[in-house]
Amino acid sequence: MMPAVSNKSERDRGQPKETVLKIRHLYKSFGENHVLIDFNMDLYRGENVVVLGKSGSGKSVLIKCIIGLIKPDKGMVEMFGKSIPKLNDAELDQVMARVGFLFQSNALYDSMTIRENLEFPLRRHMLDITQKEVNTIVMEALKDVGLSHTVDLMPAELSGGMRKRIALARTLILRPDIILYDEPTTGLDPVTAKEIIGLMLDIQKKYNTSSIIISHDMNCLRLTGDRVIVLMNGTNHVTGTYQEIINHEDPAVKEFFE
Amino acid sequence: MAQANSIKAFLGQTGQIFRFAGRFFNQVFKPRYEVAEFFRQCYIIGYRSMPLIGLTGFIMGLVITMQLRPSMVSYGVESQLPAIIGIAMVREIAPVITALIFAGKIGSSIGAELGSMKVSEQIDAMKVSGTNPFKYLVVTRVLATTLMLPILTILSDAISLYGSYIGVNISGNISFNLFWTQIFNNLAYYDVIPAFIKTFFFGFAVGIIGCFKGYTTQKGTAGVGRSANSAVVISSIMIFILDLLAVQITELLGFN
Ligand SMILES: Nc1ncnc2c1ncn2[C@@H]1O[C@H](COP(=O)(O)OP(=O)(O)OP(=O)(O)O)[C@@H](O)[C@H]1O
Ligand SMILES: [Mg+2]
Numbered sequence: 001m002m003p004a005v006s007n008k009s010e011r012d013r014g015q016p017k018e019t020v021l022k023i024r025h026l027y028k029s030f031g032e033n034h035v036l037i038d039f040n041m042d043l044y045r046g047e048n049v050v051v052l053g054k055s056g057s058g059k060s061v062l063i064k065c066i067i068g069l070i071k072p073d074k075g076m077v078e079m080f081g082k083s084i085p086k087l088n089d090a091e092l093d094q095v096m097a098r099v100g101f102l103f104q105s106n107a108l109y110d111s112m113t114i115r116e117n118l119e120f121p122l123r124r125h126m127l128d129i130t131q132k133e134v135n136t137i138v139m140e141a142l143k144d145v146g147l148s149h150t151v152d153l154m155p156a157e158l159s160g161g162m163r164k165r166i167a168l169a170r171t172l173i174l175r176p177d178i179i180l181y182d183e184p185t186t187g188l189d190p191v192t193a194k195e196i197i198g199l200m201l202d203i204q205k206k207y208n209t210s211s212i213i214i215s216h217d218m219n220c221l222r223l224t225g226d227r228v229i230v231l232m233n234g235t236n237h238v239t240g241t242y243q244e245i246i247n248h249e250d251p252a253v254k255e256f257f258e
Numbered sequence: 259m260a261q262a263n264s265i266k267a268f269l270g271q272t273g274q275i276f277r278f279a280g281r282f283f284n285q286v287f288k289p290r291y292e293v294a295e296f297f298r299q300c301y302i303i304g305y306r307s308m309p310l311i312g313l314t315g316f317i318m319g320l321v322i323t324m325q326l327r328p329s330m331v332s333y334g335v336e337s338q339l340p341a342i343i344g345i346a347m348v349r350e351i352a353p354v355i356t357a358l359i360f361a362g363k364i365g366s367s368i369g370a371e372l373g374s375m376k377v378s379e380q381i382d383a384m385k386v387s388g389t390n391p392f393k394y395l396v397v398t399r400v401l402a403t404t405l406m407l408p409i410l411t412i413l414s415d416a417i418s419l420y421g422s423y424i425g426v427n428i429s430g431n432i433s434f435n436l437f438w439t440q441i442f443n444n445l446a447y448y449d450v451i452p453a454f455i456k457t458f459f460f461g462f463a464v465g466i467i468g469c470f471k472g473y474t475t476q477k478g479t480a481g482v483g484r485s486a487n488s489a490v491v492i493s494s495i496m497i498f499i500l501d502l503l504a505v506q507i508t509e510l511l512g513f514n
Contacts, residue, residue, distance in 0.1 A: 069382050093388045107383035111371070121387040 018045040020178055020210050021066070026075035028061055035061045036072070037234030043178065048204065048211045048224045052245075052256055053231035059214045060104065062231065063180045066212070067101050068092065079178065097125045100176035104183045106167035108155040115151045118142070118170050125174055141169040145199060161192035168196065172203055179203075181213040185220045197223050218257070230256070278470045285390075286397050296398040303364050303399070304406030308413060314359055315414035319347065319421030327429065336430065337440075343422045344441035348415050349453045354501055356414040357460035360407055361493040365468040368399055369489030372472025373482040381473070396473060400465035407461030408454060448513035456504040460497050467493040 021043035028036040035058035043049055053059045064070040066077055068084060077084040079095055087095065109117050118138045122129060142148045145165040155163055164184070171179060184200065185193035197220050204211060213224055221228065221242065228245040230238040230253055238245065238253050246257055323343055330336050372395060375381050384391040423437045471489040475481045 064382075067386055069385060096386065096388060099386075101383075101386045103379045103383060105379050107379040109380055109383070110374070110378070120384075120389075124388040 019043070020045050020080060021212075022076070022078040023066070024076040024078075026062075026065060026077065027073045028058070028065060028070065029073060035234060036065070036075075039075070039231070039234065040236050041229055041239070043210050043212060045177075045210055046204070046208045047226040048200075048213055050213045050215055050221050050225035050228045051231055052215070052221065052228055057231050058234060059231055060182055063101070063182055063212060063214060067096065067099060067180060093125070097174055098177045100171035100174070100179040102167055102171045102179065102181045102184055104186070106155075106163050108163060108167055108170070110155045112154075113151070114142070114147075114153055114155065114158075114166055117155065117166065118173055121170065121174055137173060141173045142166075144172070144203070145169045161188055161195070164188065164192075164196055165199065168199060175207060177209055179209050179211045181211060181215075183214050183216070185215060185217045190219070193217060193219065200224060274474070275467065275470050278473070279466050281392065282397060282400055282466060285393055286401070290390075290393065292394050292398050295394055296401055299398045299402035300406055303402045304409060307360065307363060307406070307410055310363060311356055311359060311410045311414050312417050314355070315352065315418040316421040318351065318355055318414075319343070319418030319423075320425040321421075322346070322351065323422040323425030324428065327425070339426055339430075340422070340432070340437050340440040341444035344419060344445055345449060347418050347422070348445060349449050350501075352414045352418050353411050353453050353457050353460065354497065356411045357407060357457065357464070357497045358494055360403075360410065360461070361464045361497060362490055364403060365464045365489045365493045366486040368403075368465065368468030369471040370482055370486035372396075372469060373475035373485035374479075376473060376475045377477055377479070377481060392473075396469045399469055400462065403465030403468075404458055404461040407464065408457040411454070411457045448508070452504060452508040452513055456500060459500050459504070463496040463500060464493045467496060 019042050021041075023039060023041045026036050026039040027034075039062065041049070051059050051062065061070060065072045066079075066084075072085075080098065082091070082095060084092070084095065109120065112120070115138055118141055119134055122134055122137060138151070139148060142151055145168055147162060147165055147169070150158060150162065150166070155166065158166065168184075181200070185196055188196065200211070200213075201224060203209065211224075213220065215221055215224075225242045228238075228240060228242055229236050230245065232238075232252060238248060238250060240248065245253060248254065323339065326343065327336070327339060330339050330342075372381075375395070381391045381395070384394060419438075419441060423432075423434065426432050426437065468489040471485040471492070475485045
C-alpha cells in the first residue's frame with residue numbers, strides 16, 4: 001500500500017505554472033504582537049511549498065489566515081483567482097470545499113466514529129449526495145490511507161499515527177485542489193512520519209494537488225519540498241528550492257540545518 | 259482592590275454572556291437549520307436525563323412528605339397534606355430542583371464537550387468543513403435545553419407527587435383518587451402556568467451559559483475542567499436569580 005518515497009527532484013514536472021494561491025502584503029497582529037508583517041507568496045498547481053520557521057514565528061497563523069480561520073488585518077489572499085476576504089458566505093463555502101486543512105492536532109471529532117468523521121465534510125458540502133455514494137467515498141478514502149478496518153472505531157481507540165492518517169483521509173475526502181498541512185509529521189516516529197510523507201506524495205501525484213506544508217522535519221522538507229519559504233520576522237525572509245536553501249549563505253537560514 | 263477587579267471581571271463576563279445570547283437570537287431564525295442535530299440533542303439532553311430526573315423527583319416528593327407530616331399531624335391539619343405538597347411542588351420545588359439537577363448534568367457536559375472541542379481545534383475543523391459551528395453546536399443545544407427542561411419538569415412534578423402519595427400512605431391512609439383530587443382541587447392555573455413558563459428561562463440559561471463557557475474555553479485541559487465547573491456554578495446562580503425575578507413578576511401581575 002505504501003508507495004516508494006521518491007525524491008521530488010527526480011519527478012518530472014513539465015506543465016506551465018498556474019497560480020492557485022497568491023498572497024500579497026499580509027499583516028496580522030495580536031495586540032502588540034506583530035506576527036505577520038508583509039508576507040508574500042505564490043503557490044502553483046501541482047507543487048509543494050514548505051514553510052520553515054521557528055516555533056512561534058507565525059506559521060500556523062499564516063495558514064489559518066489563508067483558510068479564513070483568522071482574519072488578517074490587511075493584505076490580499078487570492079485563491080483560484082478569487083479574493084477571499086471579498087467573498088460572501090456561500091461563495092466562500094465553495095472555495096473552501098476545494099481546500100483541505102490538516103490540523104496540527106488532527107482535530108478529529110472525538111464524539112463521532114471514524115465513519116462519521118469522514119462523512120461530515122461530505123454531507124456538509126454535498127447536500128444531495130446519497131448514502132450509497134457516501135459509503136463508497138468513505139471506504140475509498142480509508143483504503144487510500146490503509147485503515148479500512150477502523151471504520152466503526154472511535155478516534156480515541158486509534159494510535160497517534162493512525163489518527164494522523166484518518167485526519168489526512170478526512171482532509172482529502174473532498175478531493176481538494178489545495179492542501180494545507182500544519183506540521184504533518186511532528187510528534188510521530190520516523191517510520192510513521194515516512195509513511196505519512198509517502199501518502200502525501202502519493203495523493204499529490206494522483207490528483208495533482210498543490211500543498212503548503214509547515215514542517216520542522218528535515219526528512220519531510222527534503223522529500224516533499226519543491227520550494228521552501230523561510231518565515232522570519234513575520235515576512236517571507238528567503239524563498240528558494242531545497243538545494244538553494246540548504247546551501248544558503250544567511251546565518252539565520254543555516255541555523256535550521258545544523 | 260482585588261474585589262474591584264473581581265466585580266469588573268464579573269460584569270465583563272455578564273456582558274459577554276449577553277452578547278453571546280444576542281448572537282444566538284441573531285442566528286436561530288436564519289437558515290441553514292440543523293434539524294437532525296437538534297433532534298439528536300433533544301434525545302441526549304431530554305430523553306437521557308429522564309431516569310435521573312425521575313429518580314430524584316420521586317425521592318424528593320417522598321422525603322418532603324415524610325418530613326412535613328409530623329408537624330401537620332400536630333396542628334391537626336393532616337388532611338391538608340396533599341394540597342400543600344401539591345402547591346409547593348408544582349410552584350417551586352420541582353421546577354427549581356429539576357433545573358439545578360439539569361444544570362449539574364447538562365450544563366457541565368455541554369461546557370466540557372464544547373470546551374474540549376474548542377481546545378482540540380474541532381470547532382475550527384467544522385468551520386473548515388463548511389459548517390457554521392455556532393449554529394451546529396450552540397443553537398441546537400440551547401434550543402434543546404430550552405424545550406426539554408419544561409418537559410422534564412412536568413415529569414418531575416408527576417413523579418414527585420406520586421412519591422408524595424407513597425409518603426402519605428406510609429403512615430396514613432389515603433386512596434389514590436382522593437389524593438389526586440385534593441391536589442388538583444387546590445391547584446389553579448396561576449399556580450401552574452407561571453411555574454411552567456419560568457422553566458423555559460431556566461433551560462435557556464443552562465444551555466446558553468454551558469455553551470458560552472465551552473465555546474470560550476482557554477487553551478489547555480485545565481481550561482476544559484474550569485469551563486465545565488463554572489458552567490454549573492453560574493447557571494445554578496442564574497436559576498435562583500431568575501426564580502426571584504419570576505416570583506416578583508407574577509406578584510406584580512397579580513397571579514397570587
Ligand atoms: N488566537 C491567537 N491570539 C493571540 N495570539 C496568537 C493567537 N494565535 C497565535 N498567536 C500568537 O502568534 C504567534 C505565532 O503563533 P503560531 O501558532 O503561528 O506559531 P507557529 O509558528 O505555528 O509555532 P509552532 O511551530 O510552535 O506551531 C505566537 O506568538 C502566538 O502567541
Ligand atoms: Mg503551529
